[in-house]
Amino acid sequence: MARVKITETVLRDAHQSLIATRMKLEDMLPILEKLDDVGYNSLEAWGGATFDACLRFLNEDPWERLRKIRSSVKKTKLQMLLRGQNLLGYKHYADDVVEYFVRKAIANGMDIIRIFDALNDVRNLETAIKACKKEGGHAQGTVCYTISPVHTLQHFVNDAKTLEEMGADSICIKDMAGLLIPYEAYELVKAIKENIKIPLQIHTHYTSGVASMTYLKAIEAGIDVVDCAISPMAMGTSQPPTEPLVATLKGTPYDTGYDLGLLSEIADYFRPLKDSYVQSGLLDVKMMGVDVNALIYQVPGGMLSNLVSQLKQSNAMDKYEDVLKEVPRVREDFGYPPLVTPTSQIVGTQAVLNIVTGERYKMVPKESKAVVKGEYGKTPAPVPDAISKQILGEEKPITCRPADLIAPELDSIREQIKEFMEQDEDVLSYALLPQVAEKFFKYRKDMKSKKEGAPEENAGEANGEILAAITA
Amino acid sequence: MARVKITETVLRDAHQSLIATRMKLEDMLPILEKLDDVGYNSLEAWGGATFDACLRFLNEDPWERLRKIRSSVKKTKLQMLLRGQNLLGYKHYADDVVEYFVRKAIANGMDIIRIFDALNDVRNLETAIKACKKEGGHAQGTVCYTISPVHTLQHFVNDAKTLEEMGADSICIKDMAGLLIPYEAYELVKAIKENIKIPLQIHTHYTSGVASMTYLKAIEAGIDVVDCAISPMAMGTSQPPTEPLVATLKGTPYDTGYDLGLLSEIADYFRPLKDSYVQSGLLDVKMMGVDVNALIYQVPGGMLSNLVSQLKQSNAMDKYEDVLKEVPRVREDFGYPPLVTPTSQIVGTQAVLNIVTGERYKMVPKESKAVVKGEYGKTPAPVPDAISKQILGEEKPITCRPADLIAPELDSIREQIKEFMEQDEDVLSYALLPQVAEKFFKYRKDMKSKKEGAPEENAGEANGEILAAITA
Ligand SMILES: [Co+2]
Numbered sequence A, B: 001m002a003r004v005k006i007t008e009t010v011l012r013d014a015h016q017s018l019i020a021t022r023m024k025l026e027d028m029l030p031i032l033e034k035l036d037d038v039g040y041n042s043l044e045a046w047g048g049a050t051f052d053a054c055l056r057f058l059n060e061d062p063w064e065r066l067r068k069i070r071s072s073v074k075k076t077k078l079q080m081l082l083r084g085q086n087l088l089g090y091k092h093y094a095d096d097v098v099e100y101f102v103r104k105a106i107a108n109g110m111d112i113i114r115i116f117d118a119l120n121d122v123r124n125l126e127t128a129i130k131a132c133k134k135e136g137g138h139a140q141g142t143v144c145y146t147i148s149p150v151h152t153l154q155h156f157v158n159d160a161k162t163l164e165e166m167g168a169d170s171i172c173i174k175d176m177a178g179l180l181i182p183y184e185a186y187e188l189v190k191a192i193k194e195n196i197k198i199p200l201q202i203h204t205h206y207t208s209g210v211a212s213m214t215y216l217k218a219i220e221a222g223i224d225v226v227d228c229a230i231s232p233m234a235m236g237t238s239q240p241p242t243e244p245l246v247a248t249l250k251g252t253p254y255d256t257g258y259d260l261g262l263l264s265e266i267a268d269y270f271r272p273l274k275d276s277y278v279q280s281g282l283l284d285v286k287m288m289g290v291d292v293n294a295l296i297y298q299v300p301g302g303m304l305s306n307l308v309s310q311l312k313q314s315n316a317m318d319k320y321e322d323v324l325k326e327v328p329r330v331r332e333d334f335g336y337p338p339l340v341t342p343t344s345q346i347v348g349t350q351a352v353l354n355i356v357t358g359e360r361y362k363m364v365p366k367e368s369k370a371v372v373k374g375e376y377g378k379t380p381a382p383v384p385d386a387i388s389k390q391i392l393g394e395e396k397p398i399t400c401r402p403a404d405l406i407a408p409e410l411d412s413i414r415e416q417i418k419e420f421m422e423q424d425e426d427v428l429s430y431a432l433l434p435q436v437a438e439k440f441f442k443y444r445k446d447m448k449s450k451k452e453g454a455p456e457e458n459a460g461e462a463n464g465e466i467l468a469a470i471t472a
């Protein structure tokens, strides 16, 4: 039993989950010094969907945001979320882009990089982990939590051990959908702690209403760090609230040692901000509710609502029960991928097609094919031969790491945007989000020549699908 | 370790806490059969502030509401909250009124009566407990949880044992303000369970954000029953949500055995109803937040906001810190009453007066005097002699049970309202809320003679102060 530490997510996942990543830097700056004084394990403040949202919706340079936060947060480690070989974009990038991105993130002030892959294919984490270590950063390897017959305690333990051997400085259990219930969390944390030497952290969402209890049992099982959000920006689709956990642990061997009075001042800062999000409609009160369907069907809540809307479009709501039964079968056929973006959409859509067409795999979208072919990486279990043949026909699956097939691309990208370059990092913004970045570069140039006027809001085009793709 | 049972509060405390007790019978009727099918320990469906709200705001006869609920809930026990010798009103009543009220509650379908007293003076519970037993009801004796130097584990254990000896069929730990944190709950439940043979139940509110964790530790310590609310009407100032706890305990030795699918259907019923409360402004989203100040100052959140508004009225907000320090001193002077209505207001106002006037007990409101004199009952610790002399002067304190000084009153009340009597129970409505009941009786008479038109809403006058007085 030892002191528990907290990573505060209010600057990243909390607002990503509650208000579609729309918190502006100017809303963060006034409270950074107080946040820095708490003594958190770290402040999650960058990565995930914030990179895209800065460029696309807020007309902010994400690199400038990082530097500004760093200049106010002098004592506390900064943390970010990185999608392995996908970085903060939507496809696999070449190793030279991954390495350069990690180098620049650390050079601009990042301390801890949480690296994950939607399939838990550790090969998709390796380049980022090695780059992070090389640059002197803290590389956190991630195990995405999911429920399936192959996702046994031993399976998760093996993944964690592999990441430790790969050089990870700590491990994170990442539960994107709030599926991890308290007594399961206890067993999982205990099993992993018994098999690794590096610290273990847990990340979950309040969606299903169990998250605070899950942390309490994880703590009793020996977790080192938990991810929380200050109460006004906590619960619902966000993280468990920070203050009640701090109060609960006070005076116990797990005591965080944080000052509740200071946390209360921080909450006082965010409370009117939250009210303004509710007023403007940015925060839908429904996001604050509890959805137990995730626990009933063991799939993310968002996936269920997607199924419903797809069935409604096909006028086939009477097939809902059949589709719910088809989901686990498709998942089995596809090698039990964790149900997280994009696999949750792929499995869900395939289940709907299998039922609505009346014949399994009569229609197969290209994304389904890509999963079966190995283009996202290795699935947790092998895809059964019969399914592979039915879907791929003569095509051979990929068995290597997907990025092994991508040639270095940094130089050619640099060439493409040289007219807009104002800083080294611009090449990375463009590599990840070419159109969005170019639009932002033009806006930045215009602003410079005008030297007047406030930035327009929402200059970029909203793209719900793409944004959904990075919600994690 | 044994199965845990749940009392569902959606029909009483959940809407009392979130929407000022405004849920109408017509909003309950469509879901009663499903609620009846869950297998709950009980449905809390009456008492508390509902009696007043029915008559004052909803133009409903509370007795008729009870009978209607009973006729749809055929299998599940109904439960109510009763303020001991105060019944559902605002003063001590004569024993004949208490006995008749309990008799009629049970005759109209009530099964379990949770009986409490704001000072934990067991003498104020005795008449109601005995009456409940005599009528064949289940009498639940209540220990109000609070934090003070005299409220040791042993103190609470003694109160629980006294209630058991008095004939209580079960004991409830009632935490009105969400002050009971998880590991304290574990110790408290364990201590009481070791010393009583009857079942133990716990009631708390989510206000400070710890409530689900508190239940989990209470369950591990052996609690028999917990009070929850179906998720759309849970959290914030209400109870912890039912479904996440049921999911958490599933497959463990504490398994409730309830059907999550059925609970999900019940949640589906209440979700649009909640949305309509938000739309109409009846439910303020701020009620759903977490307020950790209760845990910092160990006083109810509502008390702190009262202090602030009193100080603002006196233009003395600069004295806030001094007042916060004065509160525990006044509480000590008054014999450490639990901070629940009305004692929280009395202690708070006295602390403000002591600081603002610059002299302790220079100004003493009559309510402060009444506490010191013993007019509410016996305080947990004796009032120190010096304080008693300073406040009462020559007057002698009352040492008997306050109701011992009240002559039987039922016959004279019956005489007063005979022109309006349509049922035996009317005398009780009038005994508890004379003006409000008379207004309702007149309305009822008018409706009968008109035999047309729907009841007007909010025919009674809102009285925030009085309503606040029964929030528990
Ligand atoms: Co997340």
Ligand SMILES: [Co+2]
Residues within 6 Å of the ligand: B013, B176, B203, B204, B205, B472
């Ligand atoms: Co209550």
